Amino acid sequence: MTSEVEVQAYLQQLLDARALVTLSGPNGDSYTTLMWSADNDRHTLCFSAEDGDARLDALLESGEIVAVAYLDSIKLQFDLEGVVHVKGGHHSALNARYPRVLFRFQRRSAFRVQPLAAKSPVARFRHPAMPDMQLALRILDVSLSGIALFLPDNVPMIAAGVKIGQCHLDLDDDTSMEVSLQIHHVTAIHPESKGTRLGCELVGMDWSDRRLQHYINQTQKRRLALLADQR
Known part of the structure; x- marks a missing residue:
């Protein structure tokens, strides 16, 4: 959302709820803080911080910080x-500074992004029924x-129901990771596509690793920028 009134309203809710805010950078650095103030007149935010914290120092040096907080079932x-x-x-x-754009997601319905057309992210793993067959399947959304x-x-x-113990995700030139997958849904796509959609759960993820969150955020920002350029 980009409405200044809506952005201010959600920031005020975070302030009133004293909700924890997790700050993360592109290299996986993270720091948990509290919002101390949200000044609507000066359009500034203030968060708690500690001197001499190596995590915070590394985050500030990255120059690119994403803030995530939760209000009940809503992720901001x-x-x-x-x-x-x-x-x-x-x-x-x-x-x-006040954020110009604030993303609001329902926690019970995970936000998905489709990779940009210029990128071709793939999942690499051995076929569970034919271990000698190496697969590199195109990723439709994340x-x-x-x-x-x-x-x-x-x-x-x-x-459906099959678990892939070792899978390597190549999302872009800067983002790759080892994961496990649980196949939950097998859905036929339009006949002209000549293929099937596999809906997979990421199993045993290390949620302190912010690379996936950063990839989703960056992909969505680039997609919004492309849409703005087309107007």
């Missing part, structure tokens, strides 16, 4: 820009909890 996510670490006396704080894969008609079917 926004870029933190113009971040300044203010030190003084016995306290220190992080000051930042969320924090799962992915959808395209299984061509000329590849032996993989049934």
Whole structure:
């Protein structure tokens, strides 16, 4: 959402709820903080901070910070820009500008992004019924909890309920990871596509690893930028 009124309203809710805010960077660095203030007149935010915290120092050096917080069933996510670490006396704080865009997701329905046409992310693993067959399946969409894969008609079917113990995801030039998959849904696509959609859950993810979240955020931002350019 980009409405200034809506953005201010959700930031105020975070402030009132004293909700924990997780700040993360592109290299996997993360820091958990509290929002201390949201100044509607100056359009500035203030967060708690600690001096001499290596995690915070690494995050600030990255120059690219994403903030994530939860309000009941709602996940809020926004870029933190113009971040300044203010030190003084016995306290220190992080000051930042109001976000121009705030993403709002329902936690029970994970937000999914479709990879950009210029990219060709793939999932690489051995066929569970034919271990000698190496597969590289195109990724149709990605969320924090799962992915959808395209299984061509000329590849032996993989049934729902099957677990893929070792899978390598190549999302883009900067993002790759080892995961396990649980196949939950096998759905026929339009006949002209000549393939099937596999709905997969990401199993045993290390949620302290922010690479997937960063990839989803960056992909969505690029998609929105492309749509804006087409107007």
